[in-house]
Amino acid sequence: MSRRAMSLLTQWSSRVFSVELDGAPFYFAIQERHRGEDMPQVFKEVQGHERCYSVLVCSSDRINQARFYAQLKDKLLRDLPKGCDLSPMSSFLPNIKDSLLKGYFLKEKSACSPLTEGLLRDVTQHDPVLVCSYLRSEDGDLWTQRLWKDADSQMMEMSNDYCVVSSEAPEYHPATLNIINSDVFYSFEEAYDVLKESADIIPEATSALELLPSRVEARSKPDFPVIVIEGLDATGKTTLTESLRDTLGAVLLRSPPKCLSPLRARFDREPPLIRRAFYALGNYITAEEIGQEGMKTPVIIDRFWHSTAAYAIATAVSGPVCNLPADSSEVYRWPTDLLQPSLVVLLTLDPEERKRRLRDRGQGETAEEQELDHNQLFRLKVEEAYRRISGPACITVDASPPADQVLQQVLLLIRGKCHL
Template sequence: MVAAPPGPCFAVEGAGPDLIHFTLCSEGAAQAPEPRCFLPAPAKCYSLCVPATPSVPAARLHRRLQQSLRQGPFARCRLLGLLCYSSGRGAPAAVEKGFLIQDPQGGPETERALEDLLRSQGEQPPPPLGVYEAGERGELWQSLWALRRAGGRELLRRAQVVAAEEPPLHPAVSSLRSAAVFHCLEAARGVVEQCTSLIPEAKAVLDLVDKCPKHSKKGKFPVIVIEGLDATGKTTVTQSVKESLNALLLRSPPTCISSWRKTFDDEPTLIRRAFYALGNYIVASEIAKASTKSPVIVDRVEESYKRMENPTCKEVDASPSREEVLRTVLHLIKNHCGSL
């Protein structure tokens, strides 16, 4: 095992919870151990990565590659998640994400199919392809090839592959805050704006968001958010509370965009979460407006409620009978919201 150098390191996500870490050495390191994610001959391994930046093109490219690598000429291969990260001081920073492809048969057709796949993605230049091969003394080497769209390739580097020490934190930790977590309306809106030329429904979502008031203010009636796991009776309790209080029931995503859920659910995580984040802003506006006229019951948008004020949260045991759970919920509402 060698300490991680300042250059690029890699983490392979296997079937279990542990990551396999390796790095590249420009000088020969014959005594260094080989990472256990690489198969012995005649098997052969390949890798490809795309930038881990929170952008729509990179997210969609990663998704397309993932889908393509699970079918056709790659059906016999095993696909493992791969992170490329820098190992400077502090937490490691993930700079690229991609895949390690294990071909148990090691035939040349897999490498040709990978080159064709990368050239067909519309990227200029195509993502480079890493090819792993044993050296004369049994050591493992990575050859990184730049692919020309018209055909042919150029060697970018050749380095020995050796096992690396595990960093103190997961390589993706440093990029979690920017990967697909939106802390303001502008951040989520910016992602969906990038999709307007790719997803027709994106423009309609943005139009609805733009119609919402910039600052939502809750009315005098209480807003009650009911959260819970599936199959715990949450829907039944929600409906009963609505009828008991003569309240308005709202859901997230709101009705005005719920018909587009399937479209955005099929997109990468970055786009999907941006869609639901904007849905929360729309619901927050609906909650504020509705609470000026009657009590409001919200089925799962706790986040929308939090955007207006800090809520009081009470946990209710859902294991008793439906009637008893309803009595408990109504008792809590009256205690915290006064007479309705």
């Protein structure tokens, strides 16, 4: 057993566990004795199942941990017997940053499947995981957790059964404990280190690193205004940014920058840690371009750091909008070493009108944009995350009027804020 796993076991009984059912987290805890507590809601939901399991990834190597977590899902979905359901799961220490372990919760209707047990035994032999069984009492009123022994180590006395009990929802959604420099990056160095660590297993990471500026420093603002236009697909960003370019005699840039386009499909297949680091570094390439162009002319940018952060936060935090970090959370702060724009405009549009425009365009969408179309909750979280980002904050503009009216409204904002 790894040193990382052993350290986790010393505070095992202090951890809270979360299982995602229908997109919302359900929480439970463990204790040595049952004191008449109510059965956790997640186990009420699985009463039709005879046995459950959890598999939590605990590698000390963050790159391997992120990739293995994604690969583990594929392996389980492929090899588990029929009738065994899979749900995302996590374990964490409340309010302790970087304490989150991610994994999966398995629900099985048969009393004990040799195929499931054999598959999980095989996983524990070769991979950085902690596996638990959850056993239901004969009367069905109590579930217990049993942490599997590692045959190759002296795993203390961790084969003890723990009673599963209810746990209140934590003050902060557990995903927020690990968002900083994992889902959202707040410095060039943090994102750079992830791609550098990935280079041995992802050759394209080296290609991406070669495109980066040799050194990134917090810059003073360019001589001319820098205006960012944000918004979901089909809110009119392209039309508006091109109109602003022509009207103001500005330079138009896009983020991610064009030089990353050949690599995007490759990094879109990677887990969030690596994928988000790649797109975070794209913002720094764009910032370098802004610094050069902004000394000569106004700069218009089609998306920037707000998009990178808003989509990442909304994806990481499951459940309703209220699960997002509070307005004052540090996850919404602007990176200290990234050039700050003069003005950020967020275009908003009625969901049905946005869908109509997408249909009319007939263009392909990213996976995240497809998620926006069939998941209203995800769209609401993205839009709310946009609104909560500070330094600078977004100014919301209704994009439903004709394009020329939207242009005039944004020009008024630019003249008022940027004195153009």
